[in-house]
Amino acid sequence: MADYQPLLQRAVEALSDRSPEMRRAVYERARTALLEQLRSLDPPLSDEDISRERRALDDAIGRIETGYGPAPEPAPAPSPPPPRAPAPPPPAPPQVPPPAAAPPAAATPPAPTPVVPPPRPAPMPPKPRVERAADPRHDLPEAAPPPEVVPPGTPFHLPERRRPAAFDDLVKQQTTDAEGAAEAQTRERPRIDAARRGGSGAGRIRSVVLGLVILTVVGAIAVAAWLLRVEPDAAGDEAPVAEAAPAPETAGKAGDRLGAVDRPPAAGAPAAPAAATPPPRSGDVAVAQRAILYEETPGNPQAPKATGGRALWRLDAVPAGQGQPLATAVRANVEIPEANLNVSLLMRRNTDPTLPASHTIELTFNTGNDATRVVRDVALLQMKNEEVVRGAPIAGLPVPVRDNLFLIGLSSIPSDMERNKDLLLRRNWIDLPVRLASGQRAIISFEKGVSGDQVLAEAFRQWGDAPVR
Structure with missing residues (x-):
């Protein structure tokens, strides 16, 4: 069992408002994340294993709440079975009448004449003992080393969420991207086949998988605590961006792009606030890149x-x-005016040591007043070279905050960090699969272009990561 108390304690202490409601929100997110991860294993865990981890989480919550007052009521446990009815008393043994008086003893018979036994024959000599030939010995292979135990404090690998197969049908005339498919295969996690393993080996593998799941849940708890501590920026709070004048249409790709020409900043624009790190360059020009919304047709x-x-x-x-x-x-900022859809993507480097992520990506959707178009779920970003090819997913974990608001934590494992940076800097198109409240699925595909390449390269430079060569 994992010790959830240190992480939950840091999450509660990081809250700006430590009221019982805010603490209870952190605990409920932890319970939900734990049960979802444990019940999604293949092969599934037993109810006893799931109950043991849940009790460990409830015990950690109870120890934390002792410093704040009465602990919150844990999730209702299943009612115990009704007590068995007491067994009926055994029947009383039947009363046995006392034995009758013994008859008088008969006269003692005369002693018999002793019989002399015949002499014993001589003992037979023992049979000769035949030694059995020893079986040839076969060298046995050395036992496999025990599985490596991952300590609770080690950064975990954020698993990739499997993209729903129905999303693949939404992109028109997609061809297979050999490079992306090869990378996706190398990134795929091995599935545990219970039929091929048995005995003590299956128990060890189950323990390792359970440990990885617990580490994933720990990351989800940290993400939830970070979200409750710092509310993500709403799209409406952004500073207005002056749109550039549209460029005249020309032949070729320039005619298909909603372009803009360079324009110097306004003379009366206020200066950027002072910061310890170098602020973004104010001379950068926002050039519109292409974006396409693919919606599933009923x-x-x-x-x-x-x-x-x-x-x-x-x-x-x-x-x-x-x-x-x-x-x-x-x-x-992705704008689809005809569909009344706006998406705000905000990516920044993570500076919170309690959050096991290298960077965070906040996704805020504005879908107007149509309740059926509210975004209920998102998948990982898919990076691709061209518009009509299949993308390769980044390594991370999407976490829903509420409708139209999501957070993606990028993996902090060094190999994943290098791969994510390579995908973000080298691939020119981004696919964002979503699921609406109506059940309809869609893909928001948008281009980086020259402006996106420059912005990401400058951001990684200021974050201390040199661009990939």
Whole structure:
């Protein structure tokens, strides 16, 4: 069992409002994440294993709440079975009448004449003992080394969420990207086949998998605590961006892109706030890049509806936390006017040591007043070289905060960090699969272009990561 108390204690202490309601929100997110991860294993865990981990989490919550007052009521446990009825008393043994008086003893018979036994024959000599030939010995293979035990404090690998197969039908005329497929295969986690393992080996593997699941749950708890401590920036709080004048249409790709020409900043624009880190360059020009919304068509998933839009990339300076200076962030605003859909993507480097992620990506959707178009779920970002090819997913974990608001934590494992940076800097298109409240599925595909490449390269430089060569 894992010790959840240190992480939960840090999460509660990091809350700006430590009221019982806020603490209870952290605990409920922890319970939900734990049960979802444990019940999604293949092969499934037993109810006893799941109950043991849940009791460990409840015990950690109880120890933390002793310092704040009465502990919150844990989730209702299953009612115990009704007590068995007491067994009926055994029947009383039947009363036995006392034995009758013994008759008088008969006269003693005369002693018999002793009989002399015949002499014993001589003992037979023992049979000769035949030695059995020894079986040839076979050298046995050396036992496999015991599985490596992962300590609770080790950074965990954020597992990739499997993209739903129905999303693949929404992109028109997709061809297989050999490079992306090879990378996706190397990134795929091995599935544990219970039929091929038995005995003590299966128990050891189950323990290792359970440990990885617990580490994943720990990361989800940390993400939830970080979200409750610092509310992500709402799309409506962004500073207005002056749109560039549209460029005249020309032949070729320039005619298909919603372009913009360079324009110097306004003369009366206020200066950027002072920050400890170098602020984003104010001379960067926001150039609109292409964006396309692919929506699933009811009754004909092979012919999705495509709606055009645009994407604007820019560097931004956002608060890193309470009492901390402004930090560099990448902001991309995707607008699909005909579908009444706006998406705000905000990526920044993680500076919270309690959150096991290298970077965080906040996704805020604005879907107007249509309740059926509210975004209920998102998948991982898919990076691809061209518009009509299959993308490779980044390594991370998407966490829903509420409807239309999500957070993706990128893996902090060094190999995953290098791969994520390579995908973000080298691939030109981004796919974002979503699921709406109506059950309809869609993909928001938008281009980095020249402006996106420059913004991401400058951001990684200011974050201390040199661009991939």
